[in-house]
Amino acid sequence: MSKRWSYLTIEIKPGWTGLKPDEMQAEMNRHGQLGWELVNVILTVQMGSALLFFKKEI
Template identity: 40%
Template sequence: MSKRWQYKIVELKPAFLGLRASVIEEKLVQLGAQGWELVSVTPNGVAVRLYLKKEQ
């Protein structure tokens, strides 16, 4: 039986002082705890888009 995936795109926008690596890491830890797996990261202007998936 083939796997079925759920997908999620999260956009992280910079705060007043920019987008710190610690902010991205904290968000990834939260999403990982929910079962999401990071697939890709792309810049979107000054923001960053995280593309994630998890098995249904």
């Protein structure tokens, strides 16, 4: 039987000083503890939002 996946996309918006690595890491750790695996990160534009893409086997 093939694996089935569920997907999740989280947007992290920058503050006045841009994206904060500790905020991104906290978000990744939070979802990792819930069984989500980070598969990709895309920066939308320079100094813009970051999109975090996760997957989890269901």
